[in-house]
Structures are given as structure tokens and as C-alpha cells.
Amino acid sequence: MIGDKEIWACALLVLRTKGEDAWFYASRRADELFAAGDDAGGRTWVMILDCLGKLEGRVGSTVQ
Numbered sequence: 001m002i003g004d005k006e007i008w009a010c011a012l013l014v015l016r017t018k019g020e021d022a023w024f025y026a027s028r029r030a031d032e033l034f035a036a037g038d039d040a041g042g043r044t045w046v047m048i049l050d051c052l053g054k055l056e057g058r059v060g061s062t063v064q
Contacts, residue, residue, distance in 0.1 A: 002044055011051035022052055 011026075018025045030045035 001040075002047075007044070007047045008051055011048045011055060014048060015052060015055055023049065023056070026052055 014026055015022045026045055026049045030042045030049065033039075033045060034042035
């Protein structure tokens, strides 16, 4: 399993490379992985989405 530091690093990288499209990119990636049956990969991208939400100051960014 990927650790917290790696998740935050991935979120920062996605934010830096995708800018305003970071949230869309990460959610699309999670959807693609879930659709392909890669639940672990999809959950990883959901955690990245949560971090992106916190970095962007989104209200209610914590994923349940």
C-alpha cells in the first residue's frame, strides 16, 4: 500500500502539472481504474483527490 507521503507527493505533482484540471484529471483516472477492475488503483486516486481537495481548500474534501 502506498503511504501518506507518497499520496501527498502525487497530489502535488498532479496539481503542478495539471493546474486547474487537476481535480478532473484525478477523478477521471480513478473512474478508469475502477472500471478496469483495479480497485486498489482507484482507491489510491480517491486518496489523491482528497489531498487535492485539501490543497485547493475545497469544503468537505474528506472522502468517506
